[in-house]
Amino acid sequence: MSGEGFLKVALVALNATGYQSLALGYIRAFAQADPRLQGKVGFTTLDLSADLDPWWLAYRLAQLKPEVVGISVMCWNRCLVCDLCSILRKALPDVRIVLGGPEVGPIAEEVLARNSALDVIVRGEGEETFAELLHAYVKGTPVWRVDGVTCRREGGIVSSPDRGLLSRLDDVPSPYLAGVMQPNEGTAYIETYRGCPHSCGYCFEGKGYGRIRYFSNERVEAEVDALFSAGVRTFSFIDPVFNLTRDRLVWLSGVLAPYVARGLRLHTVEVDVEHIDSTAAKLLRAAGVVSVETGPQSVGPEALRICKRAFDRERFASGVAALKAEGIAVECDLIVGLPGDHTSDVLDGMRFVVGLDPGIMQMSTLHVLPGTDLWNRADELGLDMMNELSHEIVCSQEIGFTDLRRLEALGSAITGVYRARLESTT
Amino acid sequence: MIRFRPVQLGVGGAAECRLCGGREAPSRRDAVAVAEEFSVLADEWNAAPGPNVLLCGCEPFSHPDLPEIVGAAVAAGTERIGLLTDAIALGEADNASGAIASGVRYVEAILLAPNAAEHDRLSGIPGSFDAAVAGMEALVHAASVAEEKVALVGRVVVCPHTLKSLPEITLVFAKASASAVRYVVRKELCASRLEWVFAALDTAVVSRMWGWVDGVSLELLGDRALHAEAAVVVEGGASS
Numbered sequence: 001m002s003g004e005g006f007l008k009v010a011l012v013a014l015n016a017t018g019y020q021s022l023a024l025g026y027i028r029a030f031a032q033a034d035p036r037l038q039g040k041v042g043f044t045t046l047d048l049s050a051d052l053d054p055w056w057l058a059y060r061l062a063q064l065k066p067e068v069v070g071i072s073v074m075c076w077n078r079c080l081v082c083d084l085c086s087i088l089r090k091a092l093p094d095v096r097i098v099l100g101g102p103e104v105g106p107i108a109e110e111v112l113a114r115n116s117a118l119d120v121i122v123r124g125e126g127e128e129t130f131a132e133l134l135h136a137y138v139k140g141t142p143v144w145r146v147d148g149v150t151c152r153r154e155g156g157i158v159s160s161p162d163r164g165l166l167s168r169l170d171d172v173p174s175p176y177l178a179g180v181m182q183p184n185e186g187t188a189y190i191e192t193y194r195g196c197p198h199s200c201g202y203c204f205e206g207k208g209y210g211r212i213r214y215f216s217n218e219r220v221e222a223e224v225d226a227l228f229s230a231g232v233r234t235f236s237f238i239d240p241v242f243n244l245t246r247d248r249l250v251w252l253s254g255v256l257a258p259y260v261a262r263g264l265r266l267h268t269v270e271v272d273v274e275h276i277d278s279t280a281a282k283l284l285r286a287a288g289v290v291s292v293e294t295g296p297q298s299v300g301p302e303a304l305r306i307c308k309r310a311f312d313r314e315r316f317a318s319g320v321a322a323l324k325a326e327g328i329a330v331e332c333d334l335i336v337g338l339p340g341d342h343t344s345d346v347l348d349g350m351r352f353v354v355g356l357d358p359g360i361m362q363m364s365t366l367h368v369l370p371g372t373d374l375w376n377r378a379d380e381l382g383l384d385m386m387n388e389l390s391h392e393i394v395c396s397q398e399i400g401f402t403d404l405r406r407l408e409a410l411g412s413a414i415t416g417v418y419r420a421r422l423e424s425t426t
Numbered sequence: 427m428i429r430f431r432p433v434q435l436g437v438g439g440a441a442e443c444r445l446c447g448g449r450e451a452p453s454r455r456d457a458v459a460v461a462e463e464f465s466v467l468a469d470e471w472n473a474a475p476g477p478n479v480l481l482c483g484c485e486p487f488s489h490p491d492l493p494e495i496v497g498a499a500v501a502a503g504t505e506r507i508g509l510l511t512d513a514i515a516l517g518e519a520d521n522a523s524g525a526i527a528s529g530v531r532y533v534e535a536i537l538l539a540p541n542a543a544e545h546d547r548l549s550g551i552p553g554s555f556d557a558a559v560a561g562m563e564a565l566v567h568a569a570s571v572a573e574e575k576v577a578l579v580g581r582v583v584v585c586p587h588t589l590k591s592l593p594e595i596t597l598v599f600a601k602a603s604a605s606a607v608r609y610v611v612r613k614e615l616c617a618s619r620l621e622w623v624f625a626a627l628d629t630a631v632v633s634r635m636w637g638w639v640d641g642v643s644l645e646l647l648g649d650r651a652l653h654a655e656a657a658v659v660v661e662g663g664a665s666s
Binding site for chain 2: 347
């Protein structure tokens with residue numbers, strides 16, 4: 001402790017360049033609003049890029065002399081965070097290192113067992129658990145009594161019971177409205193709900209929440225206004241499905257339209273394209289949407305079955321056509337290496353997407369993420385991945401190592417030629 | 427998968443080594459006739475994405491009306507305009523940036539060997555290797571400056587004189603930031619010598635590029651059949 005009862009906390013996110021972590025914003029805003037912590041805990045947030053050197057990161061943290069370092073771990077920064085924590089442990093022997101995020105929460109005990117530098121992992125929804133953890137630090141009570149954490153105790157690793165989900169999302173103050181985050185042009189996000197209506201086997205978007213919980217309409221409207229008032233003219237929504245229901249799309253479109261008239265644009269919102277007709281596409285355009293991201297991820301029947309995904313070629317194509325007719329660029333994503341997909345299925349998917357001429361095509365190799373159905377069934381499905389690194393798949397039962405690498409190279413070349421075109425004619 | 431229709435600008439381009447290919451005397455088509463072909467092609471194009479054209483036959487930069495021809499392709503609604511070139515002229519003056527500014531988004535660059543001595547011997551043009559490499563670099567730089575997506579693809583006609591250099595040529599293309607290499611295998615090449623093509627294909631993959639093979643049956647390619655366009659395209663037609 002730096003003073004009696006005062007705890008210095010550094011929150012760290014390692015993002016794609018230019019981006020900020022909304023998760024850390026929530027964590028900090030929630031803790032700062034906790035009356036038990038006010039005057040007893042001070043926060044510094046470091047939103048940095050994931051291409052930085054871990055030694056430099058540790059140096060920067062050391063200058064802050066924190067008692068607690070909380071780090072958000074995602075699939076793209078996992079290895080960097082591991083390196084950073086190992087350095088930090090030696091540089092700041094007394095610091096408490098707390099990790100959270102989808103990359104560590106579902107496999108908390110395994111992560112703690114593997115990395116002795118770590119003290120605590122916050123599992124699941126982090127706002128309430130992290131605030132409780134800080135309260136335990138301030139009070140000097142046992143950390144293992146805080147619900148939702150995995151930590152060390154008497155030479156072993158223990159997990160406390162899971163914490164229930166927040167019943168009211170509005171209990172988490174808006175980081176933008178609370179002044180915890182200053183939104184950046186082009187990279188700011190708004191979240192209007194948590195959970196996902198789908199349960200795709202490879203995805204952790206729903207984070208095991210099981211049901212959809214909404215921020216209030218008033219909260220969302222206030223955040224939109226706050227971002228626009230801060231001068232942000234392009235941002236995005238982090239919702240797993242922007243067009244979750246028609247009513248919600250109508251509402252959002254109505255909220256955003258007045259700002260669109262004054263220059264607001266939304267980029268890369270994720271949509272369920274099979275539920276987009278010309279009316280929905282017009283609503284998206286009225287909402288200022290200039291680009292969307294969608295599947296199909298695969299067109300192979302067996303992979304779709306294993307991954308619990310619905311796919312209708314005609315509806316998908318119709319949705320893409322409706323969006324293009326409104327001038328909205330569509331990013332179609334394909335995943336290479338899904339269980340059940342043979343090489344011919346991957347090629348079929350590439351042909352399908354290229355044939356739609358969506359505007360943007362993205363191919364990526366399967367990463368088997370902790371907490372997903374594919375992670376839990378990896379052995380059963382014959383998925384071989386790099387557990388210690390990025391969770392990238394090495395091979396599947398259907399596609400061997402060599403063909404997987406060939407498909408990656410082929411996909412990259414096709415994508416490169418596809419995007420090299422005269423924009424004005426699309 | 428992404429089809430390019432070849433549009434002949436003339437004849438006499440230096441696509442293959444002079445020891446094998448009989449080279450026709452260079453001649454160039456009338457730009458008006460080429461422009462008419464673009465219009466017909468655009469009307470007939472019936473499968474997205476496109477229309478896409480590859481200007482070939484003679485060296486495109488030797489055609490005095492190349493800017494007008496590219497302009498006509500743009501006017502006809504062509505989505506991807508490609509050049510098949512020895513890449514020498516790309517490094518001259520503002521050719522690379524000019525080509526991109528006018529609408530070129532795809533370039534297939536020809537190499538015959540991985541070094542100046544051998545390439546210049548096979549092309550018959552002193553200094554052509556260094557100029558070609560400089561041309562590819564100029565293209566990539568110009569695309570970066572213009573913030574435009576431009577695909578660079580290497581091209582090698584596989585003959586007895588280029589065969590054993592294929593892996594090294596592939597590395598030259600990789601260093602130039604090509605996204606793929608097209609290996610055009612001459613018919614008379616013996617099937618038993620395909621090992622060098624296979625080595626080149628593998629070199630491409632480990633260099634994070636793709637390799638296309640023209641002129642070899644799927645059966646002969648074996649487990650590398652994916653490198654044949656026929657295995658990828660299905661519907662037929664040129665693909666990149």
